[in-house]
Amino acid sequence: MLKWSQLYDECINCNKCTLVKNRTNMVFGEGNISAPIMFIGEAPGADEDRTGRPFVGKAGQLLTKALLALDFKRDEHYYICNVCKCRPENNRTPKEEEAMTCLHYLRNQVALVKPKIMICLGATALKYIMGEQFRITRDRGKWIERKGYYIMATFHPAALFRDESKKKLLWQDLKSIREKYDELIKNNII
Structure with a gap:
């Protein structure tokens, strides 16, 4: 397993797929690197590519606001990243080979953070x-429950801009995360 600095350096210098050609910034991840919760999305969008920070565009702001309403703070309670670390052009879904190339980085991030709760944001x-x-x-x-992780999938917050009917379901899922977090604290698992 790599150390954070080694993993970051390897990721920022990666040129193993074509996504590197069009990126402005590699978007590694952000938040508490010892967090009990880890959110994993698909890939950076335009705002993330511009800033080098995950989930800072409209969808990310929506997610951050909802998580704050449940008293989850990025720098304290969770770490957030994406499967792919570079933006696919036109925000398309990452190709299989692009995602598989980045999976090494994601697996190392999971191993370093050691979250108890992992949330998959979207189908990818x-x-x-x-x-x-x-x-x-x-x-x-x-x-x-798999390999010591409590894993749940919910909609990517960007899906709410395409289909508002998913808003209530996403909110239910986020409340379920709060309940699971509280349960794990109560049982001294976190």
């Missing part, structure tokens, strides 16, 4: 964390 994160047999429409909101 769910696919690369849990496997192709999982579906966001069928499996969102369900807790799965």
Whole structure:
């Protein structure tokens, strides 16, 4: 397992796929590197590529606001990152080879953070964390215990801009995360 600085250096110098050609910044991750909760999205968008920070665009602001309403602070309670560390052009879904290339970095981030709770934000994160047999429409909101992690998938906050009916479901899922977090604290797991 790499140390944080080694992992970051390896990631920022990566040129293993074509995404590096169009990126402005590599977007590694942000938050508490010893957090009990880890949120994993798909890939950086335009705002993230410009700033080098994850989830700072409209979708990220929406998620941050909702998490703050549940008393979750980025620098204290969670770490947030994406499967892919570079922005796919036009915010398209990452290609299989792009995601597979970045999976090494994500696995090392998970190993270093050691979260108890992992949240897959959207179908892409769910696919690369849990496997192709999982579906966001069928499996969102369900807790799965695997290898010492409590894992749940929910909608990516960007999906709410395309379909407002998902807002209530995302909010239910976020409240479920709060309940799971409180349960794990009560049981001295966190």
